[in-house]
Every structure is written in C-alpha cells, then in structure tokens.
Amino acid sequence: MSYQECINCHTKYGIDEIVYFCKKCGDILEIKMDMERAAEAVKTGDHKKKAPLSVWRYRDFMPIHEATNVVTLSEGGTGLHRSERLGEALGLTNLWIKNEGENPTGSFKDRGMTVGVTKAVELGARHVICASTGNTSASLAAYAARAGIRCTVLIPSGKIAYGKLSQAMIHGAKVLQVRGNFDEALEFVLKLAEKHRSIYLLNSINPFRIEGQKSLGYEICEQLDYDAPDRLIVPVGNAGNISAIWKGFSEFYKLGLLNKLPKMTGIQAAGSAPIAKAIKSHSNKIVPVAEPETVATAIRIGAPVSWKKALNAINESHGTAETVTDEEILDAQKLLAQVEGIFVEPASASSIAGLKKLVRNGIINKNERVVCVTTGHGLKDPDTAIKMSEKPVEVDAEMSAIENALGIKAQVAVIQR
Numbered sequence: 001m002s003y004q005e006c007i008n009c010h011t012k013y014g015i016d017e018i019v020y021f022c023k024k025c026g027d028i029l030e031i032k033m034d035m036e037r038a039a040e041a042v043k044t045g046d047h048k049k050k051a052p053l054s055v056w057r058y059r060d061f062m063p064i065h066e067a068t069n070v071v072t073l074s075e076g077g078t079g080l081h082r083s084e085r086l087g088e089a090l091g092l093t094n095l096w097i098k099n100e101g102e103n104p105t106g107s108f109k110d111r112g113m114t115v116g117v118t119k120a121v122e123l124g125a126r127h128v129i130c131a132s133t134g135n136t137s138a139s140l141a142a143y144a145a146r147a148g149i150r151c152t153v154l155i156p157s158g159k160i161a162y163g164k165l166s167q168a169m170i171h172g173a174k175v176l177q178v179r180g181n182f183d184e185a186l187e188f189v190l191k192l193a194e195k196h197r198s199i200y201l202l203n204s205i206n207p208f209r210i211e212g213q214k215s216l217g218y219e220i221c222e223q224l225d226y227d228a229p230d231r232l233i234v235p236v237g238n239a240g241n242i243s244a245i246w247k248g249f250s251e252f253y254k255l256g257l258l259n260k261l262p263k264m265t266g267i268q269a270a271g272s273a274p275i276a277k278a279i280k281s282h283s284n285k286i287v288p289v290a291e292p293e294t295v296a297t298a299i300r301i302g303a304p305v306s307w308k309k310a311l312n313a314i315n316e317s318h319g320t321a322e323t324v325t326d327e328e329i330l331d332a333q334k335l336l337a338q339v340e341g342i343f344v345e346p347a348s349a350s351s352i353a354g355l356k357k358l359v360r361n362g363i364i365n366k367n368e369r370v371v372c373v374t375t376g377h378g379l380k381d382p383d384t385a386i387k388m389s390e391k392p393v394e395v396d397a398e399m400s401a402i403e404n405a406l407g408i409k410a411q412v413a414v415i416q417r
C-alpha cells in the first residue's frame, strides 16, 4: 500500500486521509509509492502493455485505487525532440527538448491534475480550488469540468497571461482576481481549505499532484531507452515540478530501471529567485522574495512552497540552479521558436536561457546529454510574443506591392501562344 509521509518528521498518513501539512511539525507531505506493486508491474512489463506513453501508462505507480475511474483528457506522452540546430547554436552535441506544451491544456500541469482530480473524486470532493499564476488554474478548470465538479481559482489581479485566463473562464471556473501576488493568493486558499473541509485543495502542495507530474521523469527515461540524461533543466516557480521529476527518476532508479541519475538543474527568473540564491550561497534555507517581478509571470513566485523538496533534488543529484534576466528569457524564447519550431511561453524559455548561461559559464560541457523541459505552450501568452516579434507588413492587394515587400523584382509575364 502507498501512504503519505511528512518530509521532515516522517509521520505517516493514510492514502485516503485529507491532510495538506503534517499535523505534528507542519511540514509538507510526499507520497511513498507502493514499491512492491510497481516492481511487479516492471517485472511483468504490464505498464507498457496498458497504454501508450502517457500518465496512465504508469497506473501501477500511482496512488489511486484499482477500481477508480480516472478523470483524463489524454495527458503526457509529449515529444522529446532532438534539437540539433539549437544545440549547434549553443555549442552542444546532445540536446533534447521535452515539450510539455503538447499536453491537453498546454502545460505540464495536466499530468498532476489528472491524478489530483481523480483523487478528489475518489475522496468524494465536489468542489476543488487552487491559487495560480495561470496554468494551474487553466488545467484545474478543465479537469473539474471533465469530472463535473465545482472549481474556484484565485489568481493575481492583472498579472496572468490572457490565454490562461481565457481557459479558466471558458471551462466555467469561478475566477477570483486577488489584489495581491501569487504568494498571497496561495495563503488564502490554504486557509480556505483548512477552514472549509469540503473544498479540496489542488495546488502542488497536494502530493497527489506531484505523483502525476513524476511521470515526466518516467517518460524521459523511456524515450531515451532507459538511459537517463546527464542533466535535466527545468524552470522553477513554486518548485513542485523539479521535485516531481526528481521523484520520477529516483523511483525508476530504485526499481533498477536506470543505472544513473541526471543532475537536476533549476532555472529561476532573476527577479524571483529564492531557490537559485539559496543554492548559490550553499544555504539549506531560502529567503522569500517579498515583491517578485519578471516577464515570465508563470514563475513570478517569491515563497515557493516546495522549496525543501527542490533543494533536496538539486543537492542530492549534484545539480545546480541559475538565474536569468527577462531579456535572456525573451531572447531564448525567440531562438527556440525560430531554430526549432517550438513555441513556448516565457517561463518555459527560461530553461533554454539558463542552459545558454550555464554553457557560457563552463558549467555544462559540450558533450553532456541535456534535456530541457519546456513547460507551457507559447499561445498561453500571445501578447508577449507579438510585442517581441517583427511586425507584420501591411500591403495593398496587388502582386507588385507583395513583390516589393518581399524585395523580389516584378517579372514581366511571358504570354504563351
């Protein structure tokens, strides 16, 4: 049987107990997977027979009862793209992009929500809630609609990208725009879920979300034929995803499916980088940033809730963390779009910007096998993309005007008899 466990004092909680923080010490929880069940699935190869590459291919690795119907929109199974042109531009020979924008609502959050909302329904919840910088709210709204349950999302007023807002709205969530930042909105939902026990909290503090997201690590292993990359680079905001991916790799390692583990490398925007700062100063604590600021609104977070798990993932894997400026993020977004055809939102591009900086600083060597995770689709934030791209040229509806605009000479038509 799998169970929940406090990451600090290791107090155990049942898999069907609704508890967000340890009742003894107040720290956050993680799921301890049923290793016997997982090992059996590996032995029989059952997980591969069950489904194509996707979150639910790993059903035997998920803390969901066997009889439960899952709430799914076909999440996971995203592309791992060999990126030769980008690699060449950065001086790398073995670069890959795991593009999470290919998920149903356009971000990696769907991996966590399919498991989180399935658990919510299993527990009998009829109302789910989250605070979000945008993607979590878009994803929760979609999965709640799919499950036919009520959804409330709290977002920072005026600071989330339009694509994401439109998703939460069209899926019928109750959208509350809080006059404050993400960290403040999160404080409110945590208190609300404690006070009103019928509302089920689905921020990444909920360890069932992390279980879904760990499939990102599993998939990369399978896509690389069970040979882990040397390094995994991922943007970090609230720090759930880096923790989840590390959990996935570590579990495959413990199951004997891998013989090495990647160096986990977290990238944060310079204006909201408490984790990168802690890593650089060899501290085992973070100093929250009171007023986080960055163009990458998805990771505009000053007090990441899963900071301890993230520091652990980075340190245990001998990885690192880096900061990138808004300008570096936007340059990387454009570069990726133009040399690889992969359009990602600014927060996602921070993994590419971080890669560029770490290569430049000699931390990453040119033959390392690097996987960069791009976390959200570019259409989430079309305004930023339009602002930084070459403007369209308006032309008269005439061939000569079009040829002029293209800088090609008008040719005299040869009339054939």
Ligand code: F0G
Pocket (backbone or CB within 6 Å): 107, 109, 131, 132, 133, 134, 135, 136, 137, 204, 235, 236, 237, 238, 239, 240, 241, 242, 298, 299, 345, 347, 348, 375, 376
């Ligand atoms: N990239 C994107 C596109 C995100 O939306 C987020 C987080 C992250 C990276 C960082 O992941 O928080 O697990 O470290 N977005 C959350 C949200 C906070 O509300 O949508 P993390």
